[in-house]
Amino acid sequence: MASNSTASAPKPAASRRVPVTLSVKAHDEKSAPTTKLADAPRSGPLVDRYGRVHDDLRVSVTDRCNLRCVYCMPLTGMQFLPRDELLTFDEIVEVASVAKELGVKSIRLTGGEPLVRHGLVDLVARLSALGFGDLAMTTNATRLAPVARTLYEAGLTRVNISCDSLREDRFASIRRRGDLRTVLHAMDVAESVGLAPLKINVVLVRGVNDDEVEDFADFARQTGRVVRFIEVMPLDAQGAWDRAQLVSGREIFERVSARWPLEALAREGDVAPAERFRFVDGRGEIGLISSVTQPFCGTCNRLRLTADGDIRNCLFSDDELSVRDAVRAGDRVAIAQLFRDAVWAKYPGHAINDPSFLRPVRSMSMIGG
Numbered sequence: 355m356a357s358n359s360t361a362s363a364p365k366p367a368a369s370r371r372v373p374v375t376l377s378v379k380a381h382d383e384k385s386a387p388t389t390k391l392a393d394a395p396r397s398g399p400l401v402d403r404y405g406r407v408h409d410d411l412r413v414s415v416t417d418r419c420n421l422r423c424v425y426c427m428p429l430t431g432m433q434f435l436p437r438d439e440l441l442t443f444d445e446i447v448e449v450a451s452v453a454k455e456l457g458v459k460s461i462r463l464t465g466g467e468p469l470v471r472h473g474l475v476d477l478v479a480r481l482s483a484l485g486f487g488d489l490a491m492t493t494n495a496t497r498l499a500p501v502a503r504t505l506y507e508a509g510l511t512r513v514n515i516s517c518d519s520l521r522e523d524r525f526a527s528i529r530r531r532g533d534l535r536t537v538l539h540a541m542d543v544a545e546s547v548g549l550a551p552l553k554i555n556v557v558l559v560r561g562v563n564d565d566e567v568e569d570f571a572d573f574a575r576q577t578g579r580v581v582r583f584i585e586v587m588p589l590d591a592q593g594a595w596d597r598a599q600l601v602s603g604r605e606i607f608e609r610v611s612a613r614w615p616l617e618a619l620a621r622e623g624d625v626a627p628a629e630r631f632r633f634v635d636g637r638g639e640i641g642l643i644s645s646v647t648q649p650f651c652g653t654c655n656r657l658r659l660t661a662d663g664d665i666r667n668c669l670f671s672d673d674e675l676s677v678r679d680a681v682r683a684g685d686r687v688a689i690a691q692l693f694r695d696a697v698w699a700k701y702p703g704h705a706i707n708d709p710s711f712l713r714p715v716r717s718m719s720m721i722g723g
């Protein structure tokens with residue numbers, strides 16, 4: 355499926371398509387089933403060719419971020435979308451309301467860092483009024499504490515907070531801006547206002563913070579927060595990902611369970627990306643998001659809306675369909691069809707471990723993680 359978003363200005367880094375050694379594979383046009391958008395359903399919910407129902411939409415509100423995490427963005431030189439390319443809040447709400455009619459039940463706001471976009475509380479209130487079952491946000495929490503209560507009152511149901519180290523100096527060296535104390539304080543505030551249960555996202559990088567697995571597991575035990583270990587993916591803007599950096603979910607499971615026995619819990623709704631485990635003694639829970647070593651594409655129910663209005667059916671696929679023109683034309687039927695087409699075009703899996711895979715053009719912060 356060709357992107358139809360070419361009418362807008364070129365996307366940053368669009369010319370960079372970087373082959374990644376050892377891992378990655380672009381969806382293989384020859385082996386993949388032929389994508390016939392003409393065959394895409396014209397009505398009904400968002401079901402793909404493999405029967406997967408899509409009811410979860412990640413909405414990126416900006417590609418900008420106030421941090422520069424080592425596995426995500428370069429320290430300097432990151433190019434961001436011109437502001438006039440971003441969907442306005444009116445446009446995001448319009449797209450979300452069409453998605454709701456198509457069966458989308460949960461929305462997660464992300465970015466970039468969602469809280470760097472001015473007026474986010476207003477967007478939350480408007481999305482909440484549409485009546486989604488779950489309206490969450492993923493944030494680095496550096497700006498969360500002062501607005502946590504207002505966000506909750508506006509209808510945000512919970513937050514996922516990213517935090518890759520429990521040590522001040524290391525936090526600073528991974529995130530390169532911001533500080534740990536602010537983030538830990540924001541966790542307390544978020545819980546106190548009702549944005550719970552908190553999920554804490556930890557990206558482990560071999561040789562950088564992998565010695566903190568047990569510390570984070572203990573943190574989960576002490577606080578009741580669900581610590582989710584995420585395998586580092588080839589989605590950094592600088593193209594420096596290396597499989598040697600990866601700390602597998604299996605290794606984390608073995609290390610944590612050697613100290614505190616774990617037992618598996620059902621995945622939420624059977625489709626959440628995290629494999630969930632609770633400590634056998636009843637003190638807390640961890641999650642493993644093993645996107646690289648144990649892809650969970652077979653149960654994927656997720657779609658993404660980028661900040662500049664592209665529907666994206668997979669983190670690792672460059673296939674994008676722009677809804678911007680349709681939303682600006684007020685054409686809800688066209689928006690709905692773009693959703694159906696995007697879902698219909700989805701591949702059975704991201705095939706990240708095939709040697710011929712090419713990393714996607716847009717990086718995590720540009721897509722919306």
Ligand code: SAM
Nearest residue numbers: 426465466467492493494516555586587718723
């Ligand atoms: N700024 C927000 C935050 O920090 O949570 C939301 C956007 S961020 C892109 C969403 C999540 O993606 C974070 O948990 C971040 O750690 C994770 N992430 C970013 N780059 C990644 C990569 N290359 N591999 C795995 N996770 C990554």
